Amino acid sequence: MATTTVSIGSNQSIATVTPASSSTVSGEYVITFTASVSANAAVGDIFVITDEASFMGTTTYLLTAISGSNYTLKYLNDGGAGSGDQTPYGNFYNNSFAQASGTFKRAFSTITLFEAMVDDTSNLYWGASDDLVGECHADSTFTDHALVFDNKRSLSSVTLTVNSADRHDGTAESGMLLKPTSATTHNNGIVFSKIDDFTIEWFDISLNSLNSGATNIAINIDGGYGNGGIDNNVVRNCLLHDKDGNPGSTGPRAIMGSNGGNAAHTTRVQNNIIYRFDEDSNDTTVGLFLNNLQPGVVKVFNNTIYYIRSDGSTKAAIGIRFQGLANDEVKNNIVAGMFADGDSDHERAFYGSDANATVSNNLSDTTTHATYSAKDMGVSYNDTTALIGKSLVEIDFVSTSFGSEDLHIGDDSVALEAGADLGNSDNVQYDIDGIDRHATNVIWDIGADQHGTAQAGGGGGGGGGGGDDAGGTHKLAPLLGVG
Amino acid sequence: MELIVKVNDSASYKDGDVIDVKCLDSINFAHAENICNPRNFGFNTSGMRDRNTLLEKFLAATRTYKFERVNANDVRRTNLITGEQDILNKTANSDGEKIHADLFISRRLVNPRHKVFGSDGSEVWYGKLRAEALADFILPVWNIIESETDYLKSDHNIWSFSEIEKRHFACINTSGRSYSGDSFTRVELSGDTVYTRKSSVLEELSDSDPEDYNPDILAKRQWFVPYWDLATELGETVDNLRNINIVCDCRKPMDEREHIDILTYDKITEGLI
Numbered sequence: 001m002a003t004t005t006v007s008i009g010s011n012q013s014i015a016t017v018t019p020a021s022s023s024t025v026s027g028e029y030v031i032t033f034t035a036s037v038s039a040n041a042a043v044g045d046i047f048v049i050t051d052e053a054s055f056m057g058t059t060t061y062l063l064t065a066i067s068g069s070n071y072t073l074k075y076l077n078d079g080g081a082g083s084g085d086q087t088p089y090g091n092f093y094n095n096s097f098a099q100a101s102g103t104f105k106r107a108f109s110t111i112t113l114f115e116a117m118v119d120d121t122s123n124l125y126w127g128a129s130d131d132l133v134g135e136c137h138a139d140s141t142f143t144d145h146a147l148v149f150d151n152k153r154s155l156s157s158v159t160l161t162v163n164s165a166d167r168h169d170g171t172a173e174s175g176m177l178l179k180p181t182s183a184t185t186h187n188n189g190i191v192f193s194k195i196d197d198f199t200i201e202w203f204d205i206s207l208n209s210l211n212s213g214a215t216n217i218a219i220n221i222d223g224g225y226g227n228g229g230i231d232n233n234v235v236r237n238c239l240l241h242d243k244d245g246n247p248g249s250t251g252p253r254a255i256m257g258s259n260g261g262n263a264a265h266t267t268r269v270q271n272n273i274i275y276r277f278d279e280d281s282n283d284t285t286v287g288l289f290l291n292n293l294q295p296g297v298v299k300v301f302n303n304t305i306y307y308i309r310s311d312g313s314t315k316a317a318i319g320i321r322f323q324g325l326a327n328d329e330v331k332n333n334i335v336a337g338m339f340a341d342g343d344s345d346h347e348r349a350f351y352g353s354d355a356n357a358t359v360s361n362n363l364s365d366t367t368t369h370a371t372y373s374a375k376d377m378g379v380s381y382n383d384t385t386a387l388i389g390k391s392l393v394e395i396d397f398v399s400t401s402f403g404s405e406d407l408h409i410g411d412d413s414v415a416l417e418a419g420a421d422l423g424n425s426d427n428v429q430y431d432i433d434g435i436d437r438h439a440t441n442v443i444w445d446i447g448a449d450q451h452g453t454a455q456a457g458g459g460g461g462g463g464g465g466g467g468d469d470a471g472g473t474h475k476l477a478p479l480l481g482v483g
Numbered sequence: 484m485e486l487i488v489k490v491n492d493s494a495s496y497k498d499g500d501v502i503d504v505k506c507l508d509s510i511n512f513a514h515a516e517n518i519c520n521p522r523n524f525g526f527n528t529s530g531m532r533d534r535n536t537l538l539e540k541f542l543a544a545t546r547t548y549k550f551e552r553v554n555a556n557d558v559r560r561t562n563l564i565t566g567e568q569d570i571l572n573k574t575a576n577s578d579g580e581k582i583h584a585d586l587f588i589s590r591r592l593v594n595p596r597h598k599v600f601g602s603d604g605s606e607v608w609y610g611k612l613r614a615e616a617l618a619d620f621i622l623p624v625w626n627i628i629e630s631e632t633d634y635l636k637s638d639h640n641i642w643s644f645s646e647i648e649k650r651h652f653a654c655i656n657t658s659g660r661s662y663s664g665d666s667f668t669r670v671e672l673s674g675d676t677v678y679t680r681k682s683s684v685l686e687e688l689s690d691s692d693p694e695d696y697n698p699d700i701l702a703k704r705q706w707f708v709p710y711w712d713l714a715t716e717l718g719e720t721v722d723n724l725r726n727i728n729i730v731c732d733c734r735k736p737m738d739e740r741e742h743i744d745i746l747t748y749d750k751i752t753e754g755l756i
Contacts, residue, residue: 406590
């Protein structure tokens with residue numbers, strides 16, 4: 001299956017450059033330019049060039065590859081000029097009859113318009129059955145809301161991701177940021193997937209401007225019960241944070257699975273950091289609310305969840321809510337900082353309904369009632385691999401300071417080297433910084449951050465390691481741009 | 484206020500649907516962020532950002548908190564809106580907040596987009612993009628940009644739609660009216676007036692629906708622009724708007740813009756749903 005990447009960002013004047021040479025490879029144009037191109041230009045951008053001297057047409061290309069000074073451009077549209085020859089070099093002239101320059105721009109200026117184009121066409125800018133990647137750039141803050149992906153035509157998959165140069169570093173506002181400024185429909189979600197084979201990764205979503213709004217969900221996955229269900233949705237390596245206030249009849253949820261599922265379908269939530277979901281008016285708050293996807297399968301791996309607060313004497317603060325059917329898996333998650341009113345058992349780090357899932361190596365803290373700890377999860381799992389009753393000092397987050405949170409773990413964390421090795425399927429091995437736990441053959445930590453560097457006894461991909469030691473912390477070089 | 488409108492039906496959008504909206508403040512802010520993007524600024528010999536640059540002034544004007552390292556362990560946090568200050572360190576305060584300054588800073592510095600200013604031991608950084616309406620701080624932001632650079636706010640009043648978008652959608656701007664007697668002046672629109680134009684039509688909830696029930700989307704957009712009847716107002720023919728080979732941009736100067744009620748219609752009010 002072919003993959004097509006298109007860029008999303010507000011920069012429509014990335015670089016204006018003049019072609020210096022051209023060759024054709026597999027129907028695409030490999031171009032060099034008379035001057036170096038800004039490093040901000042990236043695969044997925046478009047290149048727009050106008051002939052001002054003869055046929056007056058404006059032609060658009062998609063940048064499909066960069067190799068040194070060679071830029072591969074795929075022809076998209078000539079504005080109906082019908083000039084025939086679409087070679088960017090030696091074919092477009094300025095008013096002085098010299099080679100015209102062209103400009104690199106983002107393909108789409110908002111995520112909303114990318115979604116609308118996914119809904120519109122299958123084969124104008126990408127192949128009808130492609131794996132389509134919408135790659136966001138941190139040109140400016142995205143303010144999209146109500147991003148409903150409900151039709152992908154015949155595309156094989158749709159991925160929303162972030163260019164490797166613009167990804168967060170595990171802390172808020174350090175890379176691409178999606179921070180809506182107007183409310184989304186209650187119970188729907190800022191990003192709402194109703195399609196198969198949908199992945200959202202590396203997003204930093206802040207709900208901080210929506211404290212007086214009805215938005216209560218960052219990412220919603222619609223199980224589609226009654227419509228055959230949707231399959232293979234993945235939320236990974238995201239930062240979801242800062243919902244305060246009273247969104248309405250239902251409290252905040254960082255990630256929501258809704259409307260039932262299909263037993264043959266799977267949803268994966270892995271390597272995300274979620275913090276500060278805080279209800280102000282008599283509602284339950286949940287970090288990951290996934291049990292409504294049942295009988296669909298959920299895989300919940302290596303997430304870090306901190307500071308979930310509910311309000312009201314009968315309401316609960318819940319870290320991970322899941323059904324617990326036989327194919328569900330909940331492993332390597334840190335859940336800490338559950339705050340609720342009323343009875344102490346309203347503070348629930350892990351809350352399953354059935355005790356049939358595979359659970360292991362999860363961690364809960366002192367704020368959680370024992371029944372809902374990483375060991376028992378509300379239904380007597382009695383998981384002996386769990387770490388329970390740990391204090392925040394023992395978990396050792398780098399910073400829990402409001403406005404400068406950093407939920408990486410420190411050198412003394414009990415989560416270090418306490419996780420289960422989950423292999424390398426479905427990209428589960430990439431931590432919140434893009435470190436490949438599998439290739440570097442480390443002993444897995446619990447949570448989204450891989451801080452420990454001790455080598456596993458065997459297996460793994462070997463190699464890796466080395467790299468930068470950021471002040472005596474990470475010894476592993478993040479692998480940005482992973483698939 | 485700018486609207487971008489669907490041209491022709493697609494799988495779940497209808498011809499004329501208002502796909503996206505932009506208010507002037509958000510347009511101005513996006514341009515400001517492009518100008519003040521960290522990738523446009525270099526590093527000093529400590530690997531940090533120089534103090535008192537446009538980048539730092541931009542962050543000071545747009546963030547809620549300033550963090551200053553005052554010694555090996557302590558970090559002073561200043562709320563830039565209220566002026567309140569406190570000290571954070573490895574020992575949790577009464578709210579459970581703590582910071583391991585060395586670790587925090589060293590992790591930031593490996594990010595080529597980092598926004599840590601100053602020098603070793605006296606680092607400064609900013610946190611949390613302000614949550615208030617952009618109208619509360621967009622003017623100071625542009626005052627800073629205009630005083631530090633040759634960029635002018637007045638040159639950054641339109642959204643930069645892409646070539647693809649202008650071929651497939653109709654870019655329109657509109658206005659409100661401020662009346663004085665029988666006469667009016669055209670004014671920018673903001674807030675809910677803008678954002679409701681992007682809303683969906685949902686099924687009504689009943690008392691028997693469970694708490695977490697999310698309502699069906701009956702129409703992906705509630706508002707539409709019947710551009711096929713508005714060729715004169717938009718200054719563009721229907722044929723051109725529907726031809727993806729033609730880049731159309733129907734945006735006009737403020738004194739030529741049509742009122743929002745002339746361009747946008749509610750499907751419910753119009754009896755279409």
